[in-house]
Amino acid sequence: MRTLTTPFIALSAGMLFVAPWIINGAPYESTMGLVQKVFYFHFPSAILFLAAAIVCGINSARFLFWRNQRADGWAVAAAELGFLFGALTLVTGPLWARKAWGVWWVWDTRLTMSLVLFLIFAGYMMLRKYGGPGSDRLGAGMALFGMANVPFIYVSVNVWRTLHPMTSVVPTLPTDMGIPLWFCFAAFTMLFIALLNLRASLEHQRARVEALYLAEDQA
Amino acid sequence: MSDVARLSVVDVSRYYGRRKALSQVSFSCGAGEIIGLLGPNGAGKSTLLNVIATLVRPSRGVIQYGDRQLACGADVRAEIGMLGHDLFLYPELTARENLSFFAHLYRVGDVPGLVSRALDRAGLADRGDDFIAGFSRGMRQRVALERALLHDPTLILLDEPFTGLDQASTAALVDRLQERQRAGCLIVLATHDLDVADGLLTRAIYLKDGRMVGSDTDTYGLSERYRRAMLA
Amino acid sequence: MIGFFRVAWQVMRKDMTIEIRSREVLLTTLLFAVSVVLIFAFALVREGRAPDDVAAGILWVAISFSGTLAMGRTFERERYNDTLRALMLAPADRPAIYMGKLLGLLLLLMLVEVIVVPLVALLFLAPIFTHPGMLLALLVAGTLGFTAVGTLFAAMLVRVRSRDTMLPILLYPITVPVMIGGVRGTAALFQATPDEPVARFWIGLLLAWDAVFVTLALWTFEPVMTE
Numbered sequence: 236m237r238t239l240t241t242p243f244i245a246l247s248a249g250m251l252f253v254a255p256w257i258i259n260g261a262p263y264e265s266t267m268g269l270v271q272k273v274f275y276f277h278f279p280s281a282i283l284f285l286a287a288a289i290v291c292g293i294n295s296a297r298f299l300f301w302r303n304q305r306a307d308g309w310a311v312a313a314a315e316l317g318f319l320f321g322a323l324t325l326v327t328g329p330l331w332a333r334k335a336w337g338v339w340w341v342w343d344t345r346l347t348m349s350l351v352l353f354l355i356f357a358g359y360m361m362l363r364k365y366g367g368p369g370s371d372r373l374g375a376g377m378a379l380f381g382m383a384n385v386p387f388i389y390v391s392v393n394v395w396r397t398l399h400p401m402t403s404v405v406p407t408l409p410t411d412m413g414i415p416l417w418f419c420f421a422a423f424t425m426l427f428i429a430l431l432n433l434r435a436s437l438e439h440q441r442a443r444v445e446a447l448y449l450a451e452d453q454a
Numbered sequence: 455m456s457d458v459a460r461l462s463v464v465d466v467s468r469y470y471g472r473r474k475a476l477s478q479v480s481f482s483c484g485a486g487e488i489i490g491l492l493g494p495n496g497a498g499k500s501t502l503l504n505v506i507a508t509l510v511r512p513s514r515g516v517i518q519y520g521d522r523q524l525a526c527g528a529d530v531r532a533e534i535g536m537l538g539h540d541l542f543l544y545p546e547l548t549a550r551e552n553l554s555f556f557a558h559l560y561r562v563g564d565v566p567g568l569v570s571r572a573l574d575r576a577g578l579a580d581r582g583d584d585f586i587a588g589f590s591r592g593m594r595q596r597v598a599l600e601r602a603l604l605h606d607p608t609l610i611l612l613d614e615p616f617t618g619l620d621q622a623s624t625a626a627l628v629d630r631l632q633e634r635q636r637a638g639c640l641i642v643l644a645t646h647d648l649d650v651a652d653g654l655l656t657r658a659i660y661l662k663d664g665r666m667v668g669s670d671t672d673t674y675g676l677s678e679r680y681r682r683a684m685l686a
Numbered sequence: 687m688i689g690f691f692r693v694a695w696q697v698m699r700k701d702m703t704i705e706i707r708s709r710e711v712l713l714t715t716l717l718f719a720v721s722v723v724l725i726f727a728f729a730l731v732r733e734g735r736a737p738d739d740v741a742a743g744i745l746w747v748a749i750s751f752s753g754t755l756a757m758g759r760t761f762e763r764e765r766y767n768d769t770l771r772a773l774m775l776a777p778a779d780r781p782a783i784y785m786g787k788l789l790g791l792l793l794l795l796m797l798v799e800v801i802v803v804p805l806v807a808l809l810f811l812a813p814i815f816t817h818p819g820m821l822l823a824l825l826v827a828g829t830l831g832f833t834a835v836g837t838l839f840a841a842m843l844v845r846v847r848s849r850d851t852m853l854p855i856l857l858y859p860i861t862v863p864v865m866i867g868g869v870r871g872t873a874a875l876f877q878a879t880p881d882e883p884v885a886r887f888w889i890g891l892l893l894a895w896d897a898v899f900v901t902l903a904l905w906t907f908e909p910v911m912t913e
Contacts, residue, residue, distance in 0.1 A: 299909045325553045329862070354859035361855060366846050369913055373842045376910040380835060380860050383902055386894050391863040395870055449469050449513075508775060510913045532777035542765075542772035544703045558696045559776040561689070 243429035250422035254415070261415045270334040272295055275415050277327035279423035280320045281349065286427070287317030291359075292382025295375035308369050308438030310378060311430050314359050320427070321353040344393045351388055355381035459485035459608055461506070461510065461640055466515035468501055468664075474595050475501040476512070477664040481655065483642075485608070488635055490651050491644040492680055493661035499644035499682060502613050502661070506642065521611070532560065535607035539614050541598040545587035545600065549578060549597045552586060553604065560605040572600040577626070592623035601631065610634060612643040616650050624650055654675040688783070693778040695882035697786025698793075701760065705794065711759045713793055715856055719752035719802045725808055742872035746828070748802055752895035753795050753832055754854050757840040765844050774911065781904040788837045788900075795829050802810060805902050812876045821875055827892035831899060832861050838903040842910055867892045 246431035258272050291313035328346065329339040340346065359381070363374045463485050468476040476498045481541065483489050491499040504510040506517055508527055519530050536542075543552050555570040562568055562611060573582045576581035576596035586594060602610065610631075616624055625637070630640055645651050651658070660668040660683035705712055728885045730736050764770040773783050803825070807814040814821060836857050843849035858865075870887030871909075874881040 236823065270896060294836075299906060322834055351859050353860045355790060358852075358856045358859060362852060364853070365848055369845070372910050374845070376906045377856055377860075379906060380838075380899070384863065384900060387863040387891070387898075391866040394891075395866050445469075445472060446729075448472060449467075449474060449882070473904060504913075507775060509771060528777040528779070531775060536772075536775055538768055539772060540768035542769050543767055544700070544704065544769060545767065546763075547700070551700075551703065555696060555700050556772070556776070559693060559773070559778050561777070561839070 240429050240432050243425045243432075247425035247429060250309065250418065251426070252428055254419055254422060256412060256417055257275055257415045270331060273327045273331045273378065275419045276423075277331060278416060279323060279420040280327060282325040282420070283343075283423055283427045284317060284320040284324050284352070287313045287320060287431075288356075288382055288385065288387060290431070290432055291317060291356075291378050291435070295378035299375040299379065301374060303418045304442060307375065307387075308435045308442065310375060311363065311438050312434035313433060314356055314374075314378065316355045317352070318360060325353060342395075344389065344395075347392045347395075348385075348388045351382070351392075352385070355384075360409075457682055459638065459640060461609060461642070462518040463506070466502070466504060466505060466517065467511045468498075468510060469513045473488060474664045476505065478515075479514075479661070479664075479666045479667060481659055483640060485640050486635055486642070487637045487656045488631065488641045488654060490655040490658045491642065491661055492646075492648070492651070492658055492676075492683075494684070496663075497661040498664040500613055501663055501664075503536070503613050503642065503644055505579070506609075507531075507534055508610055531606045532605065534611065535602035535605065535609070536579055536611040537595075537598055537602045537613065537615055539617075541594055542601065543586045543594060543598055544568075547587065548583050548585055549573060549576075549589070550582040552597065553601055554586050556601050557604050568604060572604060575630075576600045581662075585641050591618045592620055595619060595623060596626070599627065603630075603634070610639050610641045612641070612645075614645055615643060616645055616647040628654055648677045690779050690782045692788060693776075693782035694726070694868055697773070697783055697859070698790045701787070701790035701854075704763070705790075711756055712797060713891065714759070715752045715794065715799045718755055719748045719798050719898065720805060722748040722751050723806055723809065733811075736810050736911070739876070741806050741812035742869045744810070745803065745806045745872060746868045748806070748870075748912065749795065749799065750832060750861070750865065752798060752802075753791075753836060754857060756794055757791060757833070757836045758850055758853055760794075760859055761840045761844050770841075770844060780908045780911065783840065784837060784903060784907040787841070788833055788878065788903075791833050791837055792830055795833060795864070796826070797834035799825055807830055813880075814876075816880055817875050817882070817885070820882070820889065821872065823889050824868060824871045824875070824885065824892070827845060827889055827896055828864050830870075831864040831892055831896045834900045834903050835860055835908070838907060838910070863895055864892065880892040 254275075260276050261272065261275075291310050294306040294310035294313065297303045298310060328349075332341065333339050355377075359374050359378055362377060363370050366373055458472070462482050463479055466476055467474065467542060472478070476610065479498075479502060481489075482617065491502060500512065505512050506532055508517075510649070515650045519533070538632075544555075550569055550573065553572055555566055557565045557568055570579070570582075573579045576593075578593060578596060581589070581593070586597065595618075599615070612631075615627060631643075642684055643651075655673075657669065657671045657674070658676060658679065659666060660680065662684060667686055668679075672679065672680060723744055726740070726747065727736065730740055730744075762769070764773070774780065803814060803821075806812060836853070839853055839856050840849075843852055862898060867888040869883045871892070874884040874888070
């Protein structure tokens with residue numbers, strides 16, 4: 236995995252650099268004009284945000300129940316990326332919403348779910364940072380609860396909102412909008428994988444340095 | 455009594471981040487012994503007791519109880535009685551209620567009878583229905599000791615048991631420990647009080663900064679041996 | 687199995703004994719819940735009337751705020767003489783200890799609700815007697831869900847320095863479905879024409895949430911609590 240990191244970063248950097256031109260080439264959406272193009276960044280961010288949640292949850296379980304030390308490194312990396320991509324999603328979303336619906340925020344399923352999940356990540360990071368010794372296990376427990384929640388959050392918020400119906404967020408796309416979208420999606424995904432690897436191996440190396448330090452006087 | 459009559463600490467280390475609370479501690483002991491863990495504050499005595507009590511997992515190494523390792527935690531814990539530094543008593547409950555609660559948790563039969571006998575042994579039969587909050591340190595200590603011994607454990611762990619005790623209480627505690635020793639228990643105690651430990655211990659283990667810096671089985675002259683071990 | 691419930695019962699009985707004597711946690715939690723209700727009343731009442739449909743929301747906010755307080759206090763007691771360590775030392779099934787604590791807290795919060803629910807009904811003219819059975823089911827299912835996660839988190843945070851602020855930070859996002867279910871279900875019952883199917887749906891969701899999360903808590907209690 237590690238040998239792919241550099242090409243991935245290089246490639247995604249290149250793609251993101253080129254992205255504005257490609258997005259510029261995409262047609263304007265009829266009602267929304269320029270602001271609609273935020274969507275090309277928003278959609279990949281949102282998907283990767285959810286992916287980060289899944290990666291964090293699975294690795295937290297591996298760490299907690301199977302005592303797999305490396306899994307903790309992946310969990311921390313995924314949580315930080317979840318926080319990052321969640322922040323991106325929650326910032327680009329309202330930018331789009333303001334033009335599309337006239338308001339910065341609505342209590343629609345997806346938005347509420349994203350906000351709650353984002354807060355769970357924030358809580359996880361607070362716990363890791365300020366929890367003191369043993370906070371790796373506490374964080375893992377909390378992450379598990381957060382991830383187990385996702386289907387429930389979806390159902391409850393969904394039913395909650397359908398009592399007051401809202402317009403759907405993702406419109407159907409014509410092909411010349413599809414190309415920039417999948418282009419950005421690929422760029423973001425490569426960035427996500429590269430960053431996940433980098434951050435996780437940073438954690439793994441930190442653990443290794445610690446183990447070496449602790450073993451220094453063992454025969 | 456069962457087969458936790460032998461305790462082997464094998465190369466046990468415990469790390470908290472980069473701090474080495476315990477480092478490569480190894481020793482072995484059997485029934486009828488009283489082991490003293492001696493050392494300055496922060497030497498790792500409490501940590502070692504907690505590891506032996508199965509409350510803390512060692513980062514490295516194992517503890518062997520009898521001829522098995524920590525196969526099933528609950529089985530091993532049923533044979534261990536611990537008197538912690540903070541006594542493990544609920545101040546809002548009476549002595550009798552504290553003892554009864556733990557007796558039920560440890561699944562002993564005939565709880566009322568056992569609790570009464572424990573109160574007698576602690577010399578507090580008439581104070582059984584008073585709240586722990588109103589007891590002196592010595593009295594609480596006695597209740598806490600009986601609580602630890604309710605289920606007749608083979609392995610007895612004590613963390614600084616002589617702290618804040620007067621002459622009479624100290625003597626009573628020493629008597630109780632020696633009685634348990636004769637009954638075949640294995641006792642491990644951490645203490646600062648070298649005068650009391652002198653003559654009580656069958657073996658002394660010296661800890662400094664988490665490492666074992668010495669061990670001997672002489673019966674007297676403990677202060678001198680301690681001083682020498684700490685300088686090494 | 688029997689041993690499990692016996693241990694849980696012993697832990698619960700011990701907590702109840704302590705609580706009956708001092709009544710400290712019960713009374714402070716109750717008073718806090720009442721304060722929350724009153725603050726919301728003052729915040730929302732306009733021209734002598736509260737807006738419709740706020741009763742359900744205020745009720746559940748009061749339950750969750752005061753519940754968090756009660757959880758913190760209950761575990762603070764176990765920290766005092768390190769008795770939590772003594773509990774972990776016992777040869778009992780560790781999840782049974784969690785169960786005992788959970789049941790004790792649940793009982794305490796239900797007692798608080800006995801006062802707070804009529805109070806909210808009184809202040810905001812909520813019809814609590816139209817469907818008492820369903821309302822009770824909602825309250826039990828919701829409080830159980832909230833307490834199940836809260837008890838685990840409070841236990842986890844016992845040795846953490848900033849535990850008083852960390853508990854709400856961690857607990858509230860995770861119990862969002864419970865809040866939504868509780869509020870929406872209660873609101874459905876408090877409507878002018880109560881919406882029974884909706885209330886039933888939310889009761890069902892809450893019970894499912896409870897089943898999943900109590901199980902998850904029982905699984906994770908031991909690995910999370912052992913150092």
